[in-house]
Amino acid sequence: MIGRLNHVAIAVPDLAAASAQYADVLGATVGAPQDEPDHGVTVVxxxxxxxxxxxxYPLGDDSPIRGFLDKNPSGGIHHMCFEVEDIIAARDRLKAEGARVLGSGDPKIGAHGKPVLFLHPKDFNGTLIELEQI
Amino acid sequence: MIGRLNHVAIAVPDLAAASAQYADVLGATVGAPQDEPDHGVTVVxxxxxxxxxxxxYPLGDDSPIRGFLDKNPSGGIHHMCFEVEDIIAARDRLKAEGARVLGSGDPKIGAHGKPVLFLHPKDFNGTLIELEQI
Structure with missing residues (x-):
């Protein structure tokens, strides 16, 4: 069912410093910051x-990243995202297996403009998993 | 400098259950457990x-994963591994930039038979980074 690992998401306490570190110290290709007000984050x-x-990085007062950074002031890996072909079929299979889908269970449009869902970390070895339909 | 994401490592409290979940619930291709006594882990x-x-999963009494699972009983993402072409050049560049390399600073042979190093998570947004020469 799951396909490619689309991304690993890391919450960071200083977006400019983390971007510069990945570009200059780790020598990676780093994009420009993008505000995602619907998700309460700025992403790079x-x-x-x-x-x-x-x-x-948190955007706005209700950012879902804020609590994570309060608990992990240095930052940390927040979630990983797997691609699926059919997010409704994936959701229904997961629910039938007893896994909990966060929120209403209806996919939202994610930062890449595709439908996404999140699975409960307690059901997956303490790992927050995002599914994205591609 | 960094190349492909070689892997994301997840510490799990029950290796058989986690393997079955990735195979049966998430529909992924899951290998057989391999004991890595030099690293104090069993890996899938x-x-x-x-x-x-x-x-x-911890192997032996001195497993480096044991403390992580004591702190995170449900498990969690433990590290991510980036590939590099020349691990000595990568290490020297990172040290020159002020990043801390864990242990002696000399590469060890990792679970894939290739030289590896780990970077201090406090220097990288709370993320434990492994570098593997490919």
Missing amino acids: FIELPNTKIELL | FIELPNTKIELL
């Missing part, structure tokens, strides 16, 4: 040859 | 089309 994409790293 | 590789997930 780092293009690797086979996948992406997504740096996340 | 999950092959995605573009990268790998590495499930980690």
